[in-house]
Amino acid sequence: xxxxxxxxxxxxxxxxxxxxxxxxxxxxxxxxxxxxxxxxxxxxxxxxxxxxxxxxxxxxxxxxxxxxxxxxxxxxxxxxxxxxxxxxxxxxxxxxxxxxxxxxxxxxxxxxxxxxxxxxxxxxxxxxxxxxxxxxxxxxxxxxxxxxxxxxxxxxxxxxxxxxxxxxxxxxxxxxxxxxxxxxxxxxxxxxxxxxxxxxxxxxxxxxxxxxxxxxxxxxxxxxxxxxxxxxxxxxxxxxxxxxxxxxxxxxxxxxxxxxxxxxxxxxxxxxxxxxxxxxxxxxxxxxxxxxxxxxxxxxxxxxxxxxxxxxxxxxxxxxxxxxxxxxxxxxxxxxxxxxxxxxxxxxxxxxxxxxxxxxxxxxxxxxxxxxxxxxxxxxxxxxxxxxxxxxxxxxxxxxxxxxxxxxxxxxxxxxxxxxxxxxxxxxxxxxxxxxxx
Numbered sequence: 001x002x003x004x005x006x007x008x009x010x011x012x013x014x015x016x017x018x019x020x021x022x023x024x025x026x027x028x029x030x031x032x033x034x035x036x037x038x039x040x041x042x043x044x045x046x047x048x049x050x051x052x053x054x055x056x057x058x059x060x061x062x063x064x065x066x067x068x069x070x071x072x073x074x075x076x077x078x079x080x081x082x083x084x085x086x087x088x089x090x091x092x093x094x095x096x097x098x099x100x101x102x103x104x105x106x107x108x109x110x111x112x113x114x115x116x117x118x119x120x121x122x123x124x125x126x127x128x129x130x131x132x133x134x135x136x137x138x139x140x141x142x143x144x145x146x147x148x149x150x151x152x153x154x155x156x157x158x159x160x161x162x163x164x165x166x167x168x169x170x171x172x173x174x175x176x177x178x179x180x181x182x183x184x185x186x187x188x189x190x191x192x193x194x195x196x197x198x199x200x201x202x203x204x205x206x207x208x209x210x211x212x213x214x215x216x217x218x219x220x221x222x223x224x225x226x227x228x229x230x231x232x233x234x235x236x237x238x239x240x241x242x243x244x245x246x247x248x249x250x251x252x253x254x255x256x257x258x259x260x261x262x263x264x265x266x267x268x269x270x271x272x273x274x275x276x277x278x279x280x281x282x283x284x285x286x287x288x289x290x291x292x293x294x295x296x297x298x299x300x301x302x303x304x305x306x307x308x309x310x311x312x313x314x315x316x317x318x319x320x321x322x323x324x325x326x327x328x329x330x331x332x333x334x335x336x337x338x339x340x341x342x343x344x345x346x347x348x349x350x351x352x353x354x355x356x357x358x359x360x361x362x363x364x365x366x367x368x369x370x371x372x373x374x375x376x377x378x379x380x381x382x383x384x385x386x387x388x389x390x391x392x393x394x395x396x397x398x399x400x401x402x403x404x405x406x407x408x409x410x411x412x413x414x415x416x417x418x419x420x421x422x423x424x425x426x427x428x429x430x431x432x433x434x435x436x437x438x
Contacts, residue, residue, distance in 0.1 A: 004365060008324030008424030012038070015319070015418045019228035022410070028231040036141045037224035041217050041422045048213050049426035062209030066201055069194045069208075072112035080104045086198075102350070103272060109194035110271070111264030117157065117190050118260025122250045126156055130164070133219065135242050141223055144236035145243040147176045151183040151222050153245060155215050158189030158377070162390055164245040168238060169394045175232040177390070177400060181408035182226040184386040186376045186415035187218045188345070192267075195346065199353040204367055214375035214419055221415040221422075229411040230404065271346065278381055282308065282342055312338030319417050323373065324424035329366035337373060341413070344381055345374045368427050373420035378412040 016034070023029060047054035076084045082095040083104045089097060120126045133152035138145050146168045153161035161184065162169070172180070188196075193211055200207040250256035286307040293304035313334040320334045332355055340348040352370055355361045361370075377386075387405040391398040 004324045004326065005425055005427070007322060008369075008421045008427075011319075011322035011324060011421035011424065012418060014322040015225070015414050015421060016228065019225050019411070019414050022407075023228050023231060025231045025233060028233050030142075030227055030232060033141045033143060033227045034224050037220040037227075040136070040140065040220040041224075041419070042425075044217060045213075045422045045426045049423075049428065058209045058213065059206075061212050062206050065193065065197060065208035065212070066205075068113075068116070069109065069197050069201070072109045072194055075112060076105070076108045079108075086202075106195050106198045107268055107271060109198060110192055110267050111261055113190060113192070113194045114264030114267060115257045115260035118250070118256045118263070119253060122253055122256035127245050130156060130245050131242075133216075134245070137220070137223060138240065138242050141220070142240060143179075143223055143227075144173075144176055145238035145241040146172065146236065147179040147183070147223070149243055149245055150180045151219050154183045154187040154189075154222075155219050156190050158184065158192075162393060165243070166393065168243075169390070170396060171237050172397070173232060173234040173236050174400060174404065175227070175230050175234070176236055177397070178230040178404045178408050178411065179223060179226040181386050181390065181401070181404060182229075182411040182415060183219070183222045185378045185382050185409060185412035186222045186225075187215055188375055188377060190215075192271075192346075196349045199349050200356075200371075203353055203356045204371070207371060210368060210371050210423075211375055214372045214423070217372070217419045217422060218376060218415055221418045222412070225415040225418060226408070226411045229407055229414070275344070275346065278343060279347075308342055309335065309339045312341050314338075323369050323417065323420050325366050325369055326363045328362045332361050333366055333370050333373075336370060340374055341379050344379050345377065348374050365424070365427055369420045369424050372423040373416050375419070376412055376416040378409060378416050380409070383409045 016038075020026070020029070048058050049055070073084070077092060082091060082098055083101055085091040085095050085097040086105050117126065130149070130152045133155060134145070134149040137143060137148035137152060141148070146165045150161050150165050153164045162180070165180075188211070193208070193215075196211060197208045250259060289306040289308070293306045296304045296306075313331075316334040316337045317330060320330050320337065323333075325333050336348045336351050336355070339351060349371075352361070352367070352374070356367060361367060383405050386408075387401050391401050394401075
């Protein structure tokens with residue numbers, strides 16, 4: 001184990017300690033959940049990073065996602081022509097790229113992946129996978145069947161995971177609600193997987209495999225951190241029970257594709273709306289803070305950068321150090337993690353790609369850890385989506401859901417950091433100079 005791998009190991013302890021500090025009920029913490037959840041993370045990471053069979057599976061999944069992504073681009077080319085050609089590439093007819101256009105070249109992939117996932121649900125492939133993970137979490141970690149199922153569902157889908165436990169929502173305990181909100185924000189949906197791959201696969205060829213790995217690793221991390229942040233003090237209705245996932249079934253594979261495409265369109269438009277609104281509002285806030293910084297500079301001297309991502313980046317610095325990021329890259333990684341909180345992981349993954357391309361991130365180790373740390377909807381926009389979505393399904397619990405929202409966001413952020421630390425422990429190459437951007 002190298003120095004940086006050891007630091008990542010200490011990072012696990014640091015993240016758990018921070019979660020423990022903010023726990024309101026130290027005596028009620030279920031250490032069985034903490035132990036088994038952490039053990040599952042280590043077991044899976046060991047399989048993926050060190051065992052030949054795991055490495056082979058990792059490479060197979062990475063190649064498969066990249067290939068599927070290439071199929072998705074065929075429809076985009078057909079609709080948008082030269083506008084869909086990414087920088088540095090040529091289209092099927094020899095068209096030259098007009099530059100990077102997010103709304104045309106990357107975002108439409110969510111429609112394709114949404115249809116694909118809907119088709120896999122219709123063929124009962126996804127329900128079987130979800131049920132497998134839910135059974136593992138329920139039996140090994142002794143959590144409720146409802147939170148285990150919802151957490152397992154979030155490995156593959158986003159806000160839709162709430163519907164898998166719809167009959168039990170009104171009777172959830174406060175701790176279960178915190179866990180379900182955390183699960184939604186600590187993971188990413190497979191429908192946006194291709195979007196992040198589109199940003200990074202030319203610079204970081206194994207990004208797809210790492211994102212899949214991060215999605216699975218974050219599920220047990222969700223249960224560990226959420227049960228530290230808000231321990232269970234009641235008896236859940238489905239404690240120790242394995243429950244079957246509920247989902248809307250299609251009458252045919254054609255209907256499944258149509259439904260998935262329509263849902264993908266809603267997601268496509270929703271992402272654009274959120275980016276437009278949040279980037280504009282953040283620019284407004286940062287403009288005000290910039291003027292305040294200039295005023296403070298005139299009074300006390302010096303330069304005062306009071307932008308929100310900048311402030312948050314300083315809060316992330318100790319965490320980034322304990323993730324095992326090399327010293328030269330701590331500032332840049334802290335910056336993109338701070339940006340994720342207010343600008344969404346979409347902006348941060350794109351910024352990560354820019355930093356790699358410009359040579360501002362020096363080490364491959366930093367890129368891998370960043371990819372894992374960013375792999376979650378742990379940001380303010382997602383907080384609104386998940387609390388709003390869950391409240392709509394159970395208006396009687398709206399006050400409880402709103403009260404637990406920020407705590408769940410903090411919990412989800414820690415869960416993502418815990419996953420990144422686990423990846424840092426098992427990433428074998430130490431620092432490793434990044435040459436992919438050259």
